[in-house]
Amino acid sequence: METASNIIGPAESVLASFMGPPVHVALDYINPVMNAVFDGLFMVLSFASPAVVLVILSALIGVLMLLIWRYTSNQKAIKDVRNQIAAHLLATRLFKDNLAVTFRAQRKIVTQALRLLVHSIKPMIIMFIPFVLLMSQIGYHYEFRPFHPGERIHVVATLKPGLDDAALLGPGSTLKLPEGLSADRFDPCRAIPIRTADWRLTADRPGAFPLVFGQGSDTLELVVHVSDPAQTDADGFVRVSAVRGGTVLDRVLYSADPSIPESSIYESIQVRYQHRTTPILGYKVHWLLSLFVLSIVFALVFKPFMKVHI
């Protein structure tokens, strides 16, 4: 499984040091609400396959984008700018024999395009955070697929830096397994230099299996989802939270769970799920790209009816 922490380099850690705590706190309040809303939404949409749901979501997001744009942007100014651009474009066509007019019109087109960009900044900024949260929620359902019975489930607990080896060899290596999950005979494998304990688990049946890491008061829970491979469509509506804790991006993109308390010895807990593919028209495109393209297409189609200028 690729998580943000293992695909992004030092720049992200700098970002984490500034934004980490506030983001974690904010998500602790936002995620439960969003989880409940999207769990309900996906339950309602469970009549359709994941691909169909993705198309429906794209349409809803397209409409939502238009609404936000309409009420957060200066529609009149955008309309004027667009008209100006159109006019200057026409001028370049009509007066193509007059170089002076053509160059002046082109210069004005560039100027108006920059103005259009400026007018777009405010709605884009306003849209950014809700859309990241939306994408995260959709991602919990589309980025990874649940394991299947018999598949190997790789779980990694990473301890905070600065702890002594005993923390890793003792409480850091403690995992309480629910019935239905079994661990490899030598688990966990502890890598002291990088402060990780790795388990390789196997489920003997489908289900949601809570893993409890740690001892005493310092325990953390993360649920592992295992589904029946024959019911592939049903997989689409399981919310898979692959990480607990981790970096800011891990938290935003892959973790629907509460943050790890400051007092805990754990930095993160990760379950290495397999990536899911949701083919559209037979093409295996990443769900985010499908959603992005489809929502823009829907927005362009709905734009004239909602009388929105973009």
Next chain:
Amino acid sequence: MRLFQHIGESRSLLLRRLPTCGGAKSTVRRSAALIGFAGLALVLTLSSAGCDRSSAADPASGNLTASKPKAKHKKTLILGCDGMDPKLVRRLIDEGRLPHFAKLEQQGGFKPLTTSIPPQSPVAWSNFITGANPGVHGIYDFIQRDLDAKREGANVRARQSTTIDIPAAEPLFEFPLNDYRFTSADLNPFAVGVQPVLTRAGVPFWDYLDERGIPIQMYKLAANYPPSESKHGHMCCLAGMGVPDALGTLGTFQHFSTEYSTKQDVKGGRHDRIRMDLQNGGYVIYLKGPPNSYKPVSRRTGLPPELEVSVYVYPDPDRPCAKLVWTNEGVAADQTVEIVLNVGEWSEWKEIHFLHTPAGPVLTTMVRFYLQKLKPDPESPEIAVFVTPLNFVPTSPAAVISEPAGFVSEIGEAVGHFHTQGFAEQFNARYENDLSDAEYKAQADLILEENFALMDYALKRYVDGVLFFYFSSTDLQAHIFWWDSEHPHPFRSAADAARYMGVIERVYERMDEALAKCMDALGDDATYIVMSDHGFGNFRRQFGLNTWLRNEGYLVSEKGVLEGERDASGNWKSSTRWNRTKAYGLGLNGIYLNIAGREREGIVRPEDRVALCEEIKARLLAVVDPENPSVHPIRYVYRREECYSGDKLADAPDLIIGYEKDYRCSWQTGLGHFDREVVFDNKEAWSADHCVAHDLVPGILLSNRKITKDDPALIDVAPSILAEYGIETPESMEGRPMLGPGGGGG
């Protein structure tokens, strides 16, 4: 439309003078757009839903069969079991251990299948493919004399028989950038790199089926890399034996150990030490890729430095397991990969990415790791990690290994990663004692299971026409584990030798299971052919052919036929005195004469060729084994014109040697080297072979059709397949159809 709509609404003076588009028309178009988009969304939705149910979305669901069209053509299955021996098959059938083989025999027949001369896989499978002798297809050995050797100033070079590489054109210019070296080819999107070319001549049997619209699917076909083109689009082929690894070799494993002090190249692999990672703790191994052609050439080695990926090994302090971590560098982002292995455990396939420059390209490969030894004692750690050769990733191979090129990706999507390299079993690692018998067996069994998964896929995909499936396990497990001699095994006790012979028997039983799967899938109306390219025998004694030629005065060389060095001015200085050399051995069964006008420094007059051949032949046949003077190590020697005919005859060795039972050419002979003695014991783990006289190691032919020929041969199989579809034996083939009607019940 959008432009004029804006214009119509504009208050600009300029715009007011312009005609506007009618609003009604615009509305109609909007509605049309909306309806069109709704339709598109519906199609999208429905098609997506359909895809989800397809096998592509979930190969495990087995839905490939659900959408299969109805069969239009006859069904023919060919199960190619490399090296399957008729003696052992006979015994196991008689013991009731191969029930489905027995069923075929009852319905049709079972006969030994005359193999090729010499009985080597590339030659034999080329006989099968073309229905013709090597004089037609030009494949005579694993290793052949390179006819282009003269270009490089050498008298003789060796090359792989079935594939040659056409080098890329010299770039027009080079330019440095930072630490890298770019060439004009990097600026040319149409530049062509090194091109592998299939040297096999003749017409493959599938061409005749292809042109008649009969579908052909072949999996892991030997001696067909790069895969030959389907001219009419009805042939799919996944190439097998002959497909290189990502280093361009036939398979280079990498074995890392704390016991090694330096890096060393060994037969079919590399040894390197595991180093302490002083900066981060743990240990590190450097996994080598191919030379980075974007780096300047090193003065010391004459090659650019190799691409490299550092794999960090973190042993658990007191449990027999370790975590391996590496970073697959990419242009946009890097990806860290972590795996955990217990001692004695093979990893799943894991991708290894080699980034040539920060801007790319990336060579994507995959390997399996094996944690062989782990004692992380800080004072004297003992750690060993074995890494398989760098295979191409089936879903995005860096070379064309199937026809059509996307066929391998389709298979990869459905079944996951599998060995793409032709020789997947790590026999060279066993030869070097880097893997024990048990470890080799475990690795070879992984390949057998992979092939079963491929076969499941093939059977689901198959509708009609010809389906060929190849298994290597019957050959490459036999080379290591076969022993049925009354003589003691080179290093195994009698009990162990018998136990490991049992491994081969188990593999044969698995082939019976494979046939059972096919029979279940294809039904009773299909034609079944189970065949092998040759049989097997013990390899107890070695014959140093070049040593004998040197002792007899035919070959004058210090270090070996191909050895030599370039002098300061770049001229090749051979270790062989070609002006005194009449004959030399190259490959496993061939002797070439040093003919004037053919070899650059040839001394044998063409008119003396036959006489010299007869002289060498007589003397070779007279050689006796000093261990037992009643035994002649060489059973037959043929002049090439005695056993071959065709357009490619000139490429053949002048003499072809058929060794007696228990004998084979020495390990040093193949590449023209010498041994201390002429006849001596083979003490290697590779203790069985088939590169002997062809009549000692026939293959097998089993079919549910009556076998009408008394002595069917490999070259008869292709005409028989064509006859199944009513195609007369073409002129390009020498074999004749040999299958009659079924014997009932099938």
